[in-house]
Amino acid sequence: MSILEARGLTVRYGAGARALTAVEDVDLALQRGRTLGLVGESGCGKSTVARALVGLVPIVAGRVTLDGADCTSQAARNSARYRRRVQMVFQDPFSSLNPRMSVGTLLDEALQARGGEFRSRRRRMAESAHLLELVGLPSDALSRYPHQFSGGQRQRIAIGRALAVGADVLILDEVTSALDVSVQATVLNLLQDLQRHLSLSYLFISHDLSVVRLMSDEVLVMYLGRVVEHADTEDLFTRPCHPYTVALLKSIPSLRGRREPAPLSGDPPDPRHPPAGCRFHTRCPVGPLARPERTRCLELHPRLAPEAGHHQVACHFAEASPR
Amino acid sequence: MAFLRALRTAPSAMLAIAVLLLLLVIAVLAPVLLGHTANQFDFRAISAPPSLAHPLGTDRLGRDLLARLLVATRLSIGMGLLAEALAYLIGVPVGALTALVGPRWRPIPMRVIDTMIAFPGLLVTIYLITILGPRLGLVGLAVGLAVPEAFRAARIVSTLALSIAGRDYLAAARVVGVGWPRLVLRYLIPNMAETMVTSFSVGVSFMIVAFSGLSFLGIGVQPPNFDWGRLLSEGVDSFYETPAAALGPAAFIAVAALAFAYAGEAVAHAANPRVWTAAPPERANGRPGPSEPPHRLPARGGAPDPTLLVEDLHVRIGDAEIVSGVSFSIGPGEMVGLVGESGSGKTMTALAIARLLPAGAAVEGEVSLLGRRLAAMPPKPLARFLGTELAFVFQDPMSSFNPALTMGRQLTEGARRHRHLDLRAAAEAAVARLSEVNVPAPRRILRQYPHELSGGMRQRAMIAMGLMNSPKLLICDEPTTALDVTIQAQIMDLLARVNREHGAAVLLISHNLALVRQSCSRVLVMYAGRIVEDLASERLLSDALHPYTRSLLAAVPDLERPRGAPLTAIPGQPPDPIARPPGCPFHPRCPLAQDRCRRELPPLVAHPGGQRVACWMAEVEAVR
Numbered sequence: 001m002s003i004l005e006a007r008g009l010t011v012r013y014g015a016g017a018r019a020l021t022a023v024e025d026v027d028l029a030l031q032r033g034r035t036l037g038l039v040g041e042s043g044c045g046k047s048t049v050a051r052a053l054v055g056l057v058p059i060v061a062g063r064v065t066l067d068g069a070d071c072t073s074q075a076a077r078n079s080a081r082y083r084r085r086v087q088m089v090f091q092d093p094f095s096s097l098n099p100r101m102s103v104g105t106l107l108d109e110a111l112q113a114r115g116g117e118f119r120s121r122r123r124r125m126a127e128s129a130h131l132l133e134l135v136g137l138p139s140d141a142l143s144r145y146p147h148q149f150s151g152g153q154r155q156r157i158a159i160g161r162a163l164a165v166g167a168d169v170l171i172l173d174e175v176t177s178a179l180d181v182s183v184q185a186t187v188l189n190l191l192q193d194l195q196r197h198l199s200l201s202y203l204f205i206s207h208d209l210s211v212v213r214l215m216s217d218e219v220l221v222m223y224l225g226r227v228v229e230h231a232d233t234e235d236l237f238t239r240p241c242h243p244y245t246v247a248l249l250k251s252i253p254s255l256r257g258r259r260e261p262a263p264l265s266g267d268p269p270d271p272r273h274p275p276a277g278c279r280f281h282t283r284c285p286v287g288p289l290a291r292p293e294r295t296r297c298l299e300l301h302p303r304l305a306p307e308a309g310h311h312q313v314a315c316h317f318a319e320a321s322p323r
Numbered sequence: 324m325a326f327l328r329a330l331r332t333a334p335s336a337m338l339a340i341a342v343l344l345l346l347l348v349i350a351v352l353a354p355v356l357l358g359h360t361a362n363q364f365d366f367r368a369i370s371a372p373p374s375l376a377h378p379l380g381t382d383r384l385g386r387d388l389l390a391r392l393l394v395a396t397r398l399s400i401g402m403g404l405l406a407e408a409l410a411y412l413i414g415v416p417v418g419a420l421t422a423l424v425g426p427r428w429r430p431i432p433m434r435v436i437d438t439m440i441a442f443p444g445l446l447v448t449i450y451l452i453t454i455l456g457p458r459l460g461l462v463g464l465a466v467g468l469a470v471p472e473a474f475r476a477a478r479i480v481s482t483l484a485l486s487i488a489g490r491d492y493l494a495a496a497r498v499v500g501v502g503w504p505r506l507v508l509r510y511l512i513p514n515m516a517e518t519m520v521t522s523f524s525v526g527v528s529f530m531i532v533a534f535s536g537l538s539f540l541g542i543g544v545q546p547p548n549f550d551w552g553r554l555l556s557e558g559v560d561s562f563y564e565t566p567a568a569a570l571g572p573a574a575f576i577a578v579a580a581l582a583f584a585y586a587g588e589a590v591a592h593a594a595n596p597r598v599w600t601a602a603p604p605e606r607a608n609g610r611p612g613p614s615e616p617p618h619r620l621p622a623r624g625g626a627p628d629p630t631l632l633v634e635d636l637h638v639r640i641g642d643a644e645i646v647s648g649v650s651f652s653i654g655p656g657e658m659v660g661l662v663g664e665s666g667s668g669k670t671m672t673a674l675a676i677a678r679l680l681p682a683g684a685a686v687e688g689e690v691s692l693l694g695r696r697l698a699a700m701p702p703k704p705l706a707r708f709l710g711t712e713l714a715f716v717f718q719d720p721m722s723s724f725n726p727a728l729t730m731g732r733q734l735t736e737g738a739r740r741h742r743h744l745d746l747r748a749a750a751e752a753a754v755a756r757l758s759e760v761n762v763p764a765p766r767r768i769l770r771q772y773p774h775e776l777s778g779g780m781r782q783r784a785m786i787a788m789g790l791m792n793s794p795k796l797l798i799c800d801e802p803t804t805a806l807d808v809t810i811q812a813q814i815m816d817l818l819a820r821v822n823r824e825h826g827a828a829v830l831l832i833s834h835n836l837a838l839v840r841q842s843c844s845r846v847l848v849m850y851a852g853r854i855v856e857d858l859a860s861e862r863l864l865s866d867a868l869h870p871y872t873r874s875l876l877a878a879v880p881d882l883e884r885p886r887g888a889p890l891t892a893i894p895g896q897p898p899d900p901i902a903r904p905p906g907c908p909f910h911p912r913c914p915l916a917q918d919r920c921r922r923e924l925p926p927l928v929a930h931p932g933g934q935r936v937a938c939w940m941a942e943v944e945a946v947r
Contacts, residue, residue, distance in 0.1 A: 041807035054498045083500040096491040100513035100596060109509075113500040145596040150896050158495070165499055180664035180834065185878040185890035192889065207807065210880040214890070237882070251812040252837075255864055255881045259819075259841035262812035265761075267777045 002029035003201050004169050008062035011052050020272050022048040024225045033199035037216030039209055043271050045225040046205045050173040054088045087162035091174035093154035097146040103157055104142035107131055110164035135160040152183035169201045209252055213237050221245050224271055224279040227304055231311040241313040243286050278302050286317055336589030342582040350400050353393035361390040370564050380565040392571050398550040403531035409469035411476050418480025436474050444471030468530055479522055483515045517591040524587020528580040535576050551576050630655050630796050630828040636688035638671045643900035645671045647852040658822045658829040660839030663849035666897050669832050673798050677715050693795055710741045714789030718801035724773035731769030734788045756787040760817055779810035800832045815842055836879055848872045851898050851908035854927055858934030866932055868941040870913050915940040
C-alpha cells in the first residue's frame with residue numbers, strides 16, 4: 001500500500017476571471033522506500049503539487065491520504081501528526097533557513113515539534129549531533145549560522161531539519177537546482193544513502209530530466225497543470241510515449257550524443273488561459289499543427305490511459321517512440 | 324561575547340555608544356545632584372560671563388548655566404524617548420495589523436497610513452499640542468509628537484513584515500510545524516529587528532531635535548520646567564553678552580541627536596549574526612610568488628588573425644583576485660565555450676573583455692579585438708568600436724532590458740547611435756533582425772515593453788539587438804540558464820545559425836558542460852580564476868587530462884550514464900578568492916595531488932595530445 005496518495009488533486013489560485021488552475025486532476029502515490037519523480041517546465045504546477053501536499057496551499061478538489069487515513073482538509077495537512085510524517089525541502093537553501101538562527105536552534109526547534117521523548121533537552125542535543133552526522137556535517141556546525149555554510153551544506157542542514165521532525169516522506173522541490181554540478185552530486189548521493197538507511201519515501205521534483213532519471217523509480221511528467229505521462233523510470237526514458245516527453249528528452253544537451261535541432265517551436269501558453277482540448281496541441285509536433293486531420297486534439301481532453309503495464313499516457317495519438 | 328566583539332571593531336560605534344551612556348548617566352544623576360543649584364537665583368551674578376564658579380556663566384536671574392544645561396538633559400532625552408516609544412506603541416500594532424489582514428482589506432489601512440505620512444507632521448503636532456498641552460502637560464507634548472511619527476513606524480513595520488512573510492524560511496518553518504507565537508518571536512521579529520532598532524534610534528534623535536524646536540518656539544516646555552530648547556531660546560536673547568548660554572544647549576542637542584542615530588545603527592548592525600560571525604579575512608600564508616611561471620605564452624587559437632585575443636588577463640576586486648592570468652584566443656567564426664562553476668571567474672572574464680566591469684575592479688593584461696588592442700584606444704572610438712564589433716547577451720533577459728522603454732527604442736538605439744541611422748531605417752533593420760531570430764510579428768514586438776514578452780522571446784530579442792550592428796564577436800553569458808529546456812534548445816539553434824550565417828565568433832559562457840560540448844568546437848575549463856584546460860569539444864569526454872575537468876564530467880547526471888552508478892562528487896569547495904591555496908588551486912580537492920602541486924602553480928602548457936592543460940600530473944594522467 002502506498003504511504004502518501006493523492007487522487008484528483010486540484011489547486012486553484014485566485015478567483016473569478018483571474019483564477020489560475022495551477023494543478024488539475026493529478027493522481028500520485030508514494031511507496032515506502034521509493035522515489036516518485038515529477039518533471040515539467042516552469043509553470044507546469046509541479047511546485048504547487050509540493051506546496052499542496054505539505055499544506056501550504058489549500059486543495060479545491062481531490063483527496064489526499066496518508067497511510068490510508070484521509071488528510072484532504074487543510075487542517076489535517078497542517079496537523080502535527082501529518083507534519084511529523086511529511087516534510088519538504090525547498091529549492092533555494094539561501095532563503096529557506098532563517099538567517100537569525102544557529103543550526104543548533106534550527107534543529108532543536110524541529111525536534112521540539114516532535115514532542116515525546118524529545119521534550120528532554122539532553123535528548124534533543126544528542127539527536128541534533130546524530131542528525132548532523134547523518135547528513136555529513138561536522139559537529140561544530142551546531143553553533144554556526146546558515147550564512148557560514150556553502151549552498152550544498154545548507155541543503156544538508158535543510159534535509160537534517162526535515163528528518164529532525166521525524167518525517168519518513170520527503171517532498172524534495174528542485175533541491176539541487178541552485179547548486180553547482182559537483183555539489184549537486186554530493187547532495188543527490190546523500191539523499192540516496194538516507195533513503196536506503198531510513199527507508200524514506202521521496203517525491204523528487206525537478207525540471208532536470210537527467211537528475212530525475214537518476215533518482216526516481218517511477219516518473220510523472222506534467223504539462224500546464226496536468227499529468228501527461230506516468231511510467232517506471234526505465235520505461236519512460238527508453239520508450240517515451242507522449243510527444244511532450246519525447247520533446248523534453250530531445251531537448252536535453254548530452255555529453256555523448258550529437259545536438260539535435262529544437263523539437264518544439266513556440267512558447268508554452270499562458271496557464272491562465274490554457275488551450276481547449278489537449279493542452280499541448282499548440283506546440284505538439286504530431287498534433288493538428290503538423291497533421292490538420294487530427295481535430296480530436298482540439299476538442300477533446302485526452303485522459304491518462306494505460307499504454308502497457310504501468311505505463312500511462314494522456315494522448316489521443318500516443319505511440320511509443322524509442323529514443 | 325561575539326556581539327560585543329563585533330561592536331569593538333567599529334571605533335565610531337564605540338564612541339557613539341560611550342557618548343550615549345554618558346548622556347544617560349547625566350540624565351539620571353544631574354537633577355538629583357544639581358537640581359538645587361540649577362534653580363538657585365544669584366542676584367550678585369546676573370548674566371555673568373564664564374568664570375571658575377560658573378563655567379558657562381549665568382542667566383539673567385543669576386542661575387548657573389552649566390547646571391541648568393545638565394539638569395535639562397533628563398527632560399530633553401526623556402521626552403525624546405517617551406515620544407518615540409509612544410509612536411511605536413501605536414505604530415507597531417497598526418503596522419502588524421495591516422500586514423496580517425488579507426490582501427483584500429489591506430489597501431484600506433495602507434491608504435490611511437499613506438495619507439497620514441503625506442500630511443505635514445509638524446502641523447499635526449502643533450494642533451495636538453494646542454488641544455492637549457494645557458490639560459496633559461508634558462504627556463500631551465509627547466502625544467503630539469508621537470502621532471505623526473506613529474504612522475511612519477506603522478509603514479515600516481507593515482512593509483518589513485510583508486516582505487519577510489514571503490520568504491521561504493517562513494514557509495519552511497510552517498511545514499516543520501513551528502507555531503504562530505514562535506514564528507513571530509523567532510522569525511519575524513529578529514529579521515525585522517535591525518531595521519526597527521535603527522529607525523527607532525534615528526526617530527529618538529529626530530524627536531529630541533523636534534522637541535527642542537518646539538520649546539525654542541515657546542510652544543513646548545513651559546516654565547518653571549526647562550529643557551535644552553528653552554535654554555537655547557533664552558540663550559539666544561543674550562547671545563552677545565554670553566554666547567555660551569546659546570552655544571551650550573545647541574551643542575548638547577546636536578551631540579545627543581548624533582549619538583542616538585549612530586549608536587542605534589551600530590547596535591542593530593552588530594546584532595546581525597552575519598556581522599559578528601564573519602571570519603576575519605585570512606591570507607594564504609604562501610603566495611605562489613617566485614614559482615609563478617611566465618604567463619606570456621602565445622594563446623593557442625588556430626587562426627593566425629584571431630577575432631579575440633586575451634593575454635594574461637587579471638581582474639581584482641578589492642582583496643580578491645577573481646581572474647588570475649587568463650590567456651586564450653577565438654578565431655573568426657569560431658564558437659568557443661567557457662565552462663566553470665559559480666565563482667570560477669568566467670563571467671568576470673567576459674565582462675573584462677567587453678569592458679563592462681563594475682567600478683572598483685582593477686584589470687591587467689591585454690585584450691585585442693580584431694587585432695586592435697582595446698587598452699590603447701581612446702574612450703570615444705573604443706565605445707564605438709565595441710558598440711559595433713562586439714555584442715553581449717546576458718543571462719537574465721528581464722533585467723537586461725530597460726523596463727521603461729519599448730523594445731523598439733532599445734533595439735534601435737545602437738544602430739542610431741553608432742551607425743547614425745534615422746529612426747525609420749533603424750526600425751526596419753530591427754524588424755529584419757527580429758524575423759531572422761524567429762520572432763513572430765516583429766513589428767508588434769517593437770511597440771511592446773520587455774515585461775510583455777516571454778523569457779524565450781526576450782532572449783531572442785536580446786540576440787537580435789546584438790546582431791543589429793553585425794558584430795564580429797558575440798559573448799553570451801549563460802544565455803539559456805533562466806529558460807526551460809525546450810526553449811533552451813530553440814535558443815541554441817538560433818546561436819548556431821547566427822554563428823554560421825553571420826560568421827560571428829561566439830564565446831558561450833555556461834556552467835553546463837553538455838550544452839557547451841554539443842554547441843562549441845572548443846571548450847575552455849575555468850577553475851579559481853584560471854583556465855585549467857583548453858581542448859576540442861569532441862575530445863572532451865575521451866581525452867580531458869585535468870583532474871578537475873574529469874571530476875566535473877563524472878559529476879554530470881547525463882542521460883546516457885548507467886542508472887545505478889552513483890555520481891562522482893568533488894570533495895570540498897572551490898577556494899575563497901581572497902585566500903587561494905599556494906600551488907595548484909585545485910590541489911586540496913584533487914585525488915592526484917603530490918607535493919609539487921602543493922608548492923608550485925602549474926602553468927597552462929600545450930600538451931602533445933593537442934590541448935592546453937595546467938596540471939603537473941597531466942603526463943601521468945595521459946598514460947593512465
